[in-house]
Amino acid sequence: MQGFTLLTPARTIFGRDSRFQAADEIAGMGQRILLLRSGSVAWADVLAADLVAWGLEVEVLQSAGEPTVEDVRRSVAKARGMGADCIVAVGGGATVDLGKAVSGLCVSEGDVLDYLGFGASPAPVLQDPLPFVAIPTTAGTGAEATRNAVISLPDRQLKISLRDPRLLPDLALVDPALTDDLPKGLTLATGLDALTQLVESYLCNRANPLTDALCRDTIPAAMTALRQLMEDPAPEAREAMARASYISGVALANSGLGVVHGLAAVIGSRGGAHGAICGRLLPAALTVNRAALIDNGQPADRIDQVDAWLWAVFGTDDAPCHAGQGAEALRGFIDHHGLASLEDLHCGADLWSEIAQSALTASSTKANPVALSDTQITEILAQSASPRNTSRNG
Incomplete structure (x- = not known):
């Protein structure tokens, strides 16, 4: 019989209106939350307010399109600077990929390029990532259930994936209602x-x-x-x-x-x-x-x-x-x-x-x-x- 392995998010919550559980779930995963969000998702403001109401420290960073190396560096610096202990991404696949990258890189030494294989030495191994919550707002990439983060290098006309099974989200919360207004x-x-x-x-x-x-x-x-x-x-x-x-x-x-x-x-x-x-x-x-x-x-x-x-x-x-x-x-x-x-x-x-x-x-x-x-x-x-x-x- 053909063998196989199974990699999935540690937990998945799927269902219409499940987003209303998000703050309760996140509150048990950290005290200092870096919330990455795409600009078009108004509900992310609601989530941020709900997390603050829980007494959590929340910093919000807006993503814009597929994450570049510079986007990752900026977001990692933000996470390190605030001492984040949990990363939350609300948006499409690009935002979720950025969240995965930040969760792994902000606790690891070196630059993102080192982990993409552009360093002088073989790519190092990531440290154990921070807890990560993925809340997708599009229905297409499945990034909330994958172990890689796609990163763009515009100057080299390349897209490269940061890969590690530990980049799978600790929680994937999929609420189809967040896709209702997609054009x-x-x-x-x-x-x-x-x-x-x-x-x-x-x-x-x-x-x-x-x-x-x-x-x-x-x-x-x-x-x-x-x-x-x-x-x-x-x-x-x-x-x-x-x-x-x-x-x-x-x-x-x-x-x-x-x-x-x-x-x-x-x-x-x-x-x-x-x-x-x-x-x-x-x-x-x-x-x-x-x-x-x-x-x-x-x-x-x-x-x-x-x-x-x-x-x-x-x-x-x-x-x-x-x-x-x-x-x-x-x-x-x-x-x-x-x-x-x-x-x-x-x-x-x-x-x-x-x-x-x-x-x-x-x-x-x-x-x-x-x-x-x-x-x-x-x-x-x-x-x-x-x-x-x-x-x-x-």
Whole structure:
């Protein structure tokens, strides 16, 4: 029997209105709280006031986009300066990743670059992180259930993950109500991120019986929720997508991803939005991976299964799905709903060869279900840039 390990947050609280438990939970985890928050989440002010009412010392620091090395340094200095004994992050995946990085680095010696492998010596090991609470306000990255923090190095056009199993939150508090006011475009992009993470975790060469069980049950539900959210963002659909996002984080933390995320890391370092990149690339990645598996004499049954799920949700009729039709239907769906093009995501045709070469050695690409050449990766980019219109447009 195939063995596996299971890494999850120490505790998870999931449910609509669970945010009202947050202050009570945090009060038992520390006295000096550094609250990292994204600027668009008004509820973070309520949480800060509730923590002060508990008699806690609270410092608030606003995050802005994906954390850069300088953002991490600034936040670590803040945590050290106030003697923080608990880190809380309220926001999207970028804010949660910043919180993870701060919880580990503020108690460890040295600079963030040392821990990313840019020091003169091998990367040191983090000291035991401070207690960390993740409260996501988007439904896409699953960062509240992963063991890595993505950090940008804009001057090097790189994104690198700080990785350590101890970076998993001590508490992940997931309240779908915090996603209720997300704009349609952000809902689409983040939902596609969650869907891509589930699909790649299911297809990757590190999948195991546990992640298979999680993904098989959740992939169709995520597809259905995404379509519903584009038609009517009802609370039930928000809840289903928040659950899918969390599970996608658990799945990738215990298996791996694939070429879509390998490419997204490279393209995203040039400024493209991560979720939109993943959604734009997923249909073509399914097509190219399927052809590569068959050429290698390997079964493509899992991709065909994903394709059938896609067709059932996004297809044009109730006829049986033929190979590749589900991927085409997804492409039509995202085109209809205005997902950014590769060109808009800073991935013009003149960059494809360079991007494919970089993605070839990305850590996520190593878990792809089949080894791809740079030519095949370039083909994913080329197919992703071609216009299609095959969905129900619903």
